[in-house]
Amino acid sequence: MTIAPQVPVVDIRDVKKFYGSGDTEVRALDGVTLTVYPGEYVAIMGPSGSGKSTLMNIIGCLDAPTAGSYALDGLEVARLDERQLSIVRNRRIGFVFQSFNLIPRTSAQAQVEMPLAYQGAKRQERREKALLALGAVGLADRAHHEPNELSGGQQQRVAIARALVSRPSLLLADEPTGALDTKSTQEIMGLLERVNSAGRTIIVITHEHEVAQHARRVVTMRDGKIISDEANAA
């Protein structure tokens, strides 16, 4: 343990997210406090509807909380304007979804190049980085395939390559293996582990204990609250 205070990647304090009002009010998040330090590998578990995705979307700057504060890399997110938010999403965060969320009729190469294109990177640089990222997920030979020509596991790997290509400090994955079979699940989990050992912070939502096993820390949620937060035994 080092004594030097580290700036947390994620510093969430008493965050609330309510949908609707009055009788129909839904408290998706009801006072969540969570701190994640650089290099951590955190799994978030909990029953369906407990607020995991809601929390993840707030961490990924896709959604804004109703109350509470959120600092990313020490940066107060609520103070950022739209343009700054898009830069944060582009450079600091990589997001992987359960449903892959690839853009239809677009080659794997172009998908992975896209975050770099929005950064304004040069064509040559983009191509090289994209091919490197595709190589890292073992899909160098599928660079010109479109999503409908790829298996689920391959599509998810393209999505991971896209999330990692701009070297974000934080990788978020919302049930990344939820739509995959056991073999693809193992491949993806192995991939995430390698990414983590390279020093990147990872937060994964999952229902499966085998998946949670890979993480160093498991956070459990219920009814919009964190009910346990412990280091993984393994």
Place this chain on the structure above:
Amino acid sequence: MTLLEIIRFAITGLAANRLRSGLTTLGILIGVASVIILTAVGNGSSQQIQKNIQRLGTNSLTIQQGGGGGFGRLSRNNQSSARRLTVADAIALTNPNAAPSIKSVAPVADANVTCAYEGSSSTPQNFAGTWPTYFEASNDVIRAGSYFSNEDVVQGKHVIIIGQTIVDDLFGTVDPLNTQITCGGQPYTVIGVLKKKGTTGFQDADSIAIAPLSTVQQSITGYGSINSIVVEAVSAPATDTAQSEIAAILNARHKIKNPAKTDYRIFNQASLLSTTSSNSAVFTVLLSSVAAISLLVGGIGITNIMLVSVTERTREIGIRKAIGAPRGAILGQFLVEATLLSLIGGIAGVVVGIIGSHFQIVGVTPVIVPSSVVLAFCISVAIGLFFGGYPANRAASLRPIEALRYE
């Protein structure tokens, strides 16, 4: 994010839905092409009318039998007291003191006869007995042979000058000069052939035969009244003064007290020209507004398709935002898509419009108005920007999480 990148994204977006993009483009194409073609038709027809009138001579005035004011319609009730036009009227108009604006006068006696030559025959639409001054006043120029002279008129010579249609009907390839033809049973020697004038609607200006007045009166119409008097003013601007001089002389000779109720009518080519050109301006405006409406409809088509496209691609917009697309890039992409649609439609419309204007349309040869091409093209691009703006802005304003959740 460079503009080139945005354009590349936009092209990919359009290419993903070729049929729909094509149909939207077609809407703009039709709009732009119809603006160009319809204004060309309007312009062409007004030029044609003006050319026809000019061909008759803008300096000339024609006096005809019949009642009313300058252009009034025939009023039957004063027909009893009406005097007919005579050669004496024409001679009165040649007085340079009473009518200083008049350069020349030609009385005309029309006849409806058939001309024949060696078995072929032809009925001139216009068979006129007149004076030599007629040729200049009515812009009839000979291409071969000669005009007849005042001598020929005085002596009542049987000479004739014919138009190209009569030449074609009677002679084919034979040289008509100095041959003898018969018209209304009388022999005439062809001494001249007129230059071609062309067709004006149903009127064939080349189906014409002109002979000395006295000859026609003696053998066909008799020495009574004549049908019309063609007057040439000293200049085009002088036609209006010439018209009032004619009215003064004829009113005195025909004992007309109320100038609104005359027994003759004066046709002024110059004023006819200005009325017809203002009429055809109205016609052109009408055509252009029809065309403008179709361009507008094409523009609404763009909004419609872009709205559909934004809705259909809401998730894609969400994904792009989640990976860090700035608002400007999304706005740009959809704006460029809309503008590309209208630009392609505009260019194709200009091409179709220019090609289409090379064909005759309902007997009119279209004449392209260059400003209509530029205008239609610019408007189509502006339409893309304007009508694409709303859907593009809607796409750019979507919150990433809402767009991602969109089903």
